[in-house]
Amino acid sequence: MQHTDNVWPMYVSLKTVETQVGRWKSVRWEIDQFIPATHEAPEGAKLILLELYKDQRGSYRINLDMINSMLYIVCDELEDGTWIPATISADQNVGAGCLESDTPVLNILMPTAIACWIEAFITRHGEVEISAKRRRHVDRRKNQGPSANMVGKMQ
Numbered sequence: 001m002q003h004t005d006n007v008w009p010m011y012v013s014l015k016t017v018e019t020q021v022g023r024w025k026s027v028r029w030e031i032d033q034f035i036p037a038t039h040e041a042p043e044g045a046k047l048i049l050l051e052l053y054k055d056q057r058g059s060y061r062i063n064l065d066m067i068n069s070m071l072y073i074v075c076d077e078l079e080d081g082t083w084i085p086a087t088i089s090a091d092q093n094v095g096a097g098c099l100e101s102d103t104p105v106l107n108i109l110m111p112t113a114i115a116c117w118i119e120a121f122i123t124r125h126g127e128v129e130i131s132a133k134r135r136r137h138v139d140r141r142k143n144q145g146p147s148a149n150m151v152g153k154m155q
Helices: 053-063 091-101 112-125 146-154
Strands: 007-021 025-034 048-053 071-078 084-090 104-107
Touching: 007 084, 007 112, 025 104, 048 084, 048 146, 053 091, 053 112, 071 091
Parallel strands: none
Antiparallel strands: 007 025, 007 048, 071 084, 071 104
16 A cells, blocks of 8 residues: 555554563553555554644644654553554644543654655645744753843843
């Protein structure tokens, strides 16, 4: 199954990893396989669409501008605690919103091919003005940063 301008089908499978902290054992979920649907479906993998939306271009841009761009796999949790991958998003607001509502989310570094595909989507549909104010890091304890540099010029 090939991807289009705004949809990229992916096979996703999850696995549990048992860890021990002190005397306590804990089970956590991880991404086992994450491959394009152009390949044969791995055993136990679920076909999920990574779909891009025009109204999320600003969020995609912020994600692409990060040092480690991420994809967010939102999961359904069954009554027995099993996680099933449900959707994939490149919008960090989707991932954060799901976490706030106690919906399981796993993240994975964004493959370069997907980053280029998202960049092409943004270019094709136009850049959006990003409403989130980006501020440079200011270390107020050391009195450094853009606002500290202006203080000396104003006196």
